[in-house]
Amino acid sequence: MIDPREFHRRAKEYAREKNKHYYFMALKSDAIIDATQQGNVSRFINHSCDPNAETQKWTVNGDLRVGFFARKSFRAGDEVTFDYQFQRYGKEAQRCYCESTNCRGWIGEDPDKEDKGRDKREKRDREKRKSRTIFRFVK
Numbered sequence: 001m002i003d004p005r006e007f008h009r010r011a012k013e014y015a016r017e018k019n020k021h022y023y024f025m026a027l028k029s030d031a032i033i034d035a036t037q038q039g040n041v042s043r044f045i046n047h048s049c050d051p052n053a054e055t056q057k058w059t060v061n062g063d064l065r066v067g068f069f070a071r072k073s074f075r076a077g078d079e080v081t082f083d084y085q086f087q088r089y090g091k092e093a094q095r096c097y098c099e100s101t102n103c104r105g106w107i108g109e110d111p112d113k114e115d116k117g118r119d120k121r122e123k124r125d126r127e128k129r130k131s132r133t134i135f136r137f138v139k
């Protein structure tokens with residue numbers, strides 16, 4: 001678990017090292033998980049715009065934890081996916097290839113929409129979300 005300052009430092013460091021994969025997830029504004037160096041198998045779960053799982057924040061014995069929970073039933077062997085609710089950090093938008101019928105086309109915000117700016121309500125709604133992945137992609 002790292003704070004925003006360490007997150008920015010590591011994001012720059014990983015970019016310098018030309019890391020292709022980032023495993024950052026924000027639990028709250030000042031608590032970010034970095035699973036780049038180590039983490040369990042859940043760090044490899046891919047994004048989908050129509051996911052079969054979701055993240056939930058739990059406090060376990062005073063520690064903040066993130067868990068993955070099914071949103072709908074799926075069979076053994078099916079790929080587990082969740083919505084990254086991606087906030088971009090860096091200039092390149094990530095195309096989404098999830099192939100769901102409601103695919104937004106981008107992981108996170110559409111770059112065209114983003115350029116027009118966001119109103120305060122939208123920003124506040126985003127803050128309320130349970131947990132977010134701020135910078136995570138798998139090519």
Ligand SMILES: [Zn+2]
Binds near residue numbers: 100102103105106
């Ligand atoms: Zn998609």
